[in-house]
Amino acid sequence: AQSVAQPEDQVNVAEGNPLTVKCTYSVSGNPYLFWYVQYPNRGLQFLLKYITGDNLVKGSYGFEAEFNKSQTSFHLKKPSALVSDSALYFCAVYSSASKIIFGSGTRLSIRP
């Protein structure tokens, strides 16, 4: 069965510091991986995706994610956090059953 896990319910970071939101996956075949962000009372917004190619993927709002095949991970990163980055972040994997499977979400809190 294909799945994605976000081991941290919450991540707290000081503004200006680097941030990492972790994601690991389990899929058969080549994975298609995504990160989405959700602000309060809003739908999900697409941040970035990995299909193939460079292991470092750059996305919206200065975010990037590193695909690591050996560790089956796709961690979301940002060099310098902003208070406005505080939101709920979802990692997702595209399965062969033509549906997206989402992780449980990680709440990112950036303190001034």
Place this chain on the structure above:
Amino acid sequence: KAGVTQTPRYLIKTRGQQVTLSCSPISGHRSVSWYQQTPGQGLQFLFEYFSETQRNKGNFPGRFSGRQFSNSRSEMNVSTLELGDSALYLCASSLTLDRGRTEAFFGQGTRLTVV
């Protein structure tokens, strides 16, 4: 271009009633998916439609149903509402079924409260 539009934004229903939620995808998108988001279960896939046909279905009871019209607009219906159906229902549209190559764009959701 306009994004994914979901109506209504908020809804309060009584147990036992039924409800219909609507989703208008981005113009030109033919795939529409529905998700249920709750604090306890996270985001769970309900079903996906493409060209008026249901292409995939999640693990939800038959009380949850949907359809897609020729203009790609989609509706989902929940009959005999239960308290546990209270959730944010999200609709996502995509250009094609190949979700690996065409990302899904989400609407703001419909917050359903069952009392």
